[in-house]
Amino acid sequence: MSGNRRDQELLYRRYAPKLYAVCLQYSGNTEEARDVLQEGYIKIFENLSRFNHDGSFEGWMRKIIVNTALERYRNKYYLNRVDGIDDIEEPEAEPENEDYAGLEAYDLLNMIMQLPPKYRMVFNLYALEGYSHKEIGNMLNISEGTSKSNLSRARNILQKRVMMLTGVTRRVLNV
């Protein structure tokens, strides 16, 4: 790909919607998300020649966007331990055969965006990106214990919101 503006715009138009959704997941609000998107794309264009075809191109761009988001929030938010390792709260037991039908992607995104930043970061990196707690600890400068506890809290909050949302839906349907 050449460095001219038109080619860069084509690349932007093609992948920006998917990457903007990733930015929203990590940012929590649209203003921050657009800054992450812009900064991330600048890094993508500057480092295009470094893409060595080891994996998909979209995956490579996504990693740059995620790293950009992490860089912005690493110093902005203090992602400290919530509790001691021994005090990690286990998630509530999930009902068997729970049907989460009716949950739109927008609902899921909104729930993540409403999480406190420290929980949102860990949940995104663990559940959506597939990093281990050790890797998350290195990326966010927190301990593994803090990562585990933040994840546990994030899951609790999300589960309750999901159940609230789907519970309201079932009550409406039963009327």
Next chain:
Amino acid sequence: MFDREPNIDIVFRNGLKDFEVLPPADVWEQMPPVPVRQHRYHVFVGIAAGLAVVFSLSVISSYMARNIEMAETRTQLAALIDNSDSPIEPALLKSTVINPISPLKILASLPTEHFVRKDETLMTGYNTPAMPVIADRENGSLPETVMKTTTLISAGDAFIVFPGDLYVAPEPERHLAVIAKKTVAGDRFMVGASMSPTIAASSSGNTDRLNELLKGEKGLPSYSTGLSFAYKISSRLSIQSGIGYSSIGQMITDIDVYAGLSDYYSAKGGALFNVETASGTIYSGNPDIYITDAMNRTSTSIPSGAEDPSKYRFDHLSDNLHQVFRYLEVPLTLRYKVIDRNIDLNVSGGMAYGFLVDNSVYTIYDGSLVPVGHTEGANLHSFSSQLGLGMEYNLSKQISFNIEPLVRYYLTPVSNSSGTYARPLSFGIFSGFFFRF
């Protein structure tokens, strides 16, 4: 990864996969233009281009310097010619090249009144830059062969007969100064660069399974390129070697390649897919690649219960695989000049040793290479023989252009695995520039 994962994680992962949100319209407009940083590869290409320019300029300046020296030498010779009565044959100035490196060396001086009877035997056998034979104009009717092969200088009433590599300039006292031309061995060394596109000859295998596999493969355009140096053993025979880089390969067709498997299945190591080919088994080491095959060549190590492709969303990359082998080669070739004119006709024959430096399998998606894996059992060493018949055109005294169709026969198979196909023959056109010194 799939066994004990909380449901909430899966809900969000699956729900947000491929989710898109249109960004605000002004994000792009407010983004500044970004120059793409050049990869270091471009730096190396730039250095190589610079070296090529420097080399070309040095060749051109060396050629020009030699011409200037030759002109100066001729000027010096012309300055030695006095206003004597006997005109000096212009052959002196336009005869064969005087080696500008050797100084003008006066071997002997003969007063013109000293004559030596013509001795035909002596003249025809005369081939060393020593004393000339002076033939009396009246007594000598020089043999036709002598007249054609020697330089004749008219000096007074006599002809001075010299072998072709002697030049004479008279001194003001009408003495003859015999100037020896340093015998030049000739430009025996050559260096050059060459390029040869090749294509493998199609043929059939020796088993039904091989023939079946070959139906699903097409040869990829191959090439070899390199630097050569040659030594001229005689005026017609030369020996050539060098270092080269060659690439051969085939396209595996009727096979679908997808990306996205790593979202659903984590490989614990090793290849997830094996594809049987005529040149060996391809092992797919890329954990994101999923392969389906219409010709029953593919097997997988993914447990049958773990994957249900109908539920998963993969990105279709292409319907073929490229299987490529690249070698670093050292050839050894003898070249014989059958016709030696302005355009020479050469016959060449030789062998080459190749060391496998790249064994890769990839597919192409949207103009980009996506690595898939490698071919198991590829032979690290290859030996081949080749035969060619070509032409050499002299662009100048130092530079020539060669073009030579050739046939190459591989003495070793591409793969050590049994049941594979050797592809013994390939055809190519060798072309390159050589510089003599």
